[in-house]
Amino acid sequence: MMNEKLKVHLERSFNLTHDLVVHLEEASLGLDLPGLPSNRIAGQLWCIVGARESYLKAIAAGGWQGFACSLTAPRVKEAVLAALATTHQSLGELDFANLNNVQLDLAFALLEHEVQHHGQLIRFVYANGLTFPESWHERYTV
Numbered sequence: 001m002m003n004e005k006l007k008v009h010l011e012r013s014f015n016l017t018h019d020l021v022v023h024l025e026e027a028s029l030g031l032d033l034p035g036l037p038s039n040r041i042a043g044q045l046w047c048i049v050g051a052r053e054s055y056l057k058a059i060a061a062g063g064w065q066g067f068a069c070s071l072t073a074p075r076v077k078e079a080v081l082a083a084l085a086t087t088h089q090s091l092g093e094l095d096f097a098n099l100n101n102v103q104l105d106l107a108f109a110l111l112e113h114e115v116q117h118h119g120q121l122i123r124f125v126y127a128n129g130l131t132f133p134e135s136w137h138e139r140y141t142v
Contacts, residue, residue, distance in 0.1 A: 042074035
């Protein structure tokens with residue numbers, strides 16, 4: 001039951017990321033934090049996709065297999081949305097009921113990573129005068 005609850009939290013987090021990308025204009029993906037050393041929004045999304053792909057592969061294999069990201073156009077909204085959808089589908093294919101402790105640790109690490117990026121993206125949105133989708137208002141009271 002706890003494993004399925006973890007899957008629900010991952011799905012909610014994945015949905016929030018999707019909602020934000022849908023909400024943002026494509027030109028916004030190229031924005032950064034003005035005056036601060038940081039990746040652009042697109043760089044944040046590239047890291048999210050790469051972490052999803054890498055952690056999901058590790059969970060399925062039962063151990064870390066290395067980091068890789070297939071997203072080659074992180075400033076192209078449709079490319080980002082397609083990669084997010086593919087990783088969300090991969091999450092749905094995992095059998096959370098039968099994960100061992102190593103796999104559970106990897107799944108928790110994936111959730112932590114995604115949520116950590118949400119915090120960063122909140123700063124990007126505020127710093128650039130952008131707005132949030134309704135789901136973010138409901139979840140994070142932004």
